[in-house]
Amino acid sequence: MSEKKYIIVLGDGMADEPIEALSGMTPLAYADTPAMDRLSKLSEIGLVHTIPEGMKPGSDTANLSVLGYDPKLYYSGRSPLEALSIGVPMKDTDVAIRCNIVTISEENVPFEERTIIDHSSGEISTEDCAVLLKAVKAELQNETYQFYVGTSYRHCLIWNKGQVIDLSQPHDVLGQVIGEYLPHDEQLLYMMKRSHEILVNHPINIERKKNGLNPANCCWFWGAGTRPALSSFEEKNGLKGMMVSAVDLLKGIAVGAGMGVAQVEGANGGLHTNYEGKVQAALNALQNGYDFAYIHVEAPDEMGHQGSVEKKVQAIEYLDKRVIGPLVKSLDAEGTNYRLLVMPDHPTPIRVRTHTSDSVPYLLYDSASPKKESHNYNEKEAGESGNFVSQGHTIINKLLER
Known part of the structure; x- marks a missing residue:
């Protein structure tokens, strides 16, 4: 097992476009996010393109990318991944x-x-x-x-x-x-x-x-x-991984990849999900033999689909104050050596109320060697940073230092 711990916090659909009602800012730039603001000055900020050319910008293709699976090789449809998560016995002809x-x-x-x-x-x-x-x-x-x-x-x-x-x-x-x-x-x-x-x-x-x-x-x-065939996450990366999500799609990717799946009571994929329970599930996994935790929060995406500027900002603030802040505080208090990647899978702009293929901002923090940076974590400043990952399925290599 790895001595260092690796965590991805994924704010589904969190990226957006400038919005007039937010003084020309995106929800991510406008939201009150003290935890991300602090980390951004100590982290690498950049853009990553998660959707391969010619593929639809779905949470399925995008999250496969973030986990290191090239969707062009591994994607066989969204629903089969969800079927895996709820234990549906799929035949090859189904x-x-x-x-x-x-x-x-x-x-x-x-x-x-x-x-x-x-x-x-x-x-x-x-x-x-x-x-x-x-x-x-x-x-x-x-x-x-x-x-x-x-x-x-x-x-x-x-x-x-x-x-x-x-x-x-x-x-x-x-x-x-x-x-x-x-x-x-x-x-x-x-x-x-x-x-x-x-x-x-x-x-x-x-x-x-x-x-x-x-x-x-x-x-x-x-x-x-049709039934997917993902290679083992552990064999691929040498790390034992845990998925923390309310969404069947993400649980299905984890099942297909041989990862653990945390069951969090009250986690429902909505704005009022059990954020604290998700953090605790990830910490429990990292304290009990797991090297990698993927904390997926669906709320920003759902609020984007609803077209609610106010609720999307609130979802991002909840992610910051109820997931990222407490997670970092606990890991630091335990003296854990860890690397943290914060990012969306794709944008879900309020303007269109659906997914787009635009590149998304990432924040990469290493507790053992924090950087001194001037960029804040948002779409505009990530673009100005000069850091760009053109193939989304390679972003995990940055996290895992390889």
């Missing part, structure tokens, strides 16, 4: 498809003319969403199509002897009429339409509407792929 339960408009028009309002159904709880999925399964599940419960609004459909077909991501079409983004596959389209009929007047959704919450009223299929 195709996994992400099944979001989303909010679509309920005006009296044909299904194709409805609008997608919310890709997360108001960050619905796993418990409520499991009940809704059960109602869908009761009618639509058969030997060919099997549904599996995931986390919150994120679930999985396994298509036996299926096809990897192109499907639109729901967070890419927020506020738009859904017709041109629906599946061309007749059975998947039928199941989406039928799921809406099953869910629209479900007691849980009637109650949600009464309480001013978005109803979880339709299944949306996307992210089709």
Whole structure:
């Protein structure tokens, strides 16, 4: 085992563009981030390009990059990674498809003319969403199509002897009429339409509407792929790694790579997740035989998709004050020799409410040899630093000093 410890804190979708309402600053530059401000003066700051040319800017491809897996070699679709995390027994002939339960408009028009309002159904709880999925399964599940419960609004459909077909991501079409983004596959389209009929007047959704919450009223299929084959993280890097995330995608990458997966009560992928529990899980792992911890926080990305400037700033401030600050304080107090990489996986700009492929800022800190720098940690100053990593899957080499 390594004497030195290595940590990545990943603020999903944290990078953004200058916003007029923030005096022309990005949320990262505008947010009150004392921990990152202090570290930035002692760290290497730069930009890293995480999305390979020609690939979609997803959290799947981007997080594979950050963990050192070239998506061009290892990526086989997003949903199979999520399926791994929830223990779905995938055969080589299976195709996994992400099944979001989303909010679509309920005006009296044909299904194709409805609008997608919310890709997360108001960050619905796993418990409520499991009940809704059960109602869908009761009618639509058969030997060919099997549904599996995931986390919150994120679930999985396994298509036996299926096809990897192109499907639109729901967070890419927020506020738009859904017709041109629906599946061309007749059975998947039928199941989406039928799921809406099953869910629209479900007691849980009637109650949600009464309480001013978005109803979880339709299944949306996307992210089709086949069973992945990742090489072992430990064999690749000589380090025993732990994943700390609420998101099935990240847990699935970890399972595929043979990493440990921490279960953190109250970690839900939303703005009000259990930040403190995530820090403690990482510290526990590092104190108990693990050399590497990956702390993934989904909230900045979710707030970007929601188009909320205020909440995205708040998510970044929570990341700073409730994850990075306490983590560094604990490691320093224990006298741990460690290297810390802070970065987003991709931008999720408020302007477009979806992912882009732009390069993202990184902060690399070494407790044993802090630097003396003048740059702050934000997109603009990272670009001015002159440090640039053109291939995202090599950023881990900087962290691991090789």
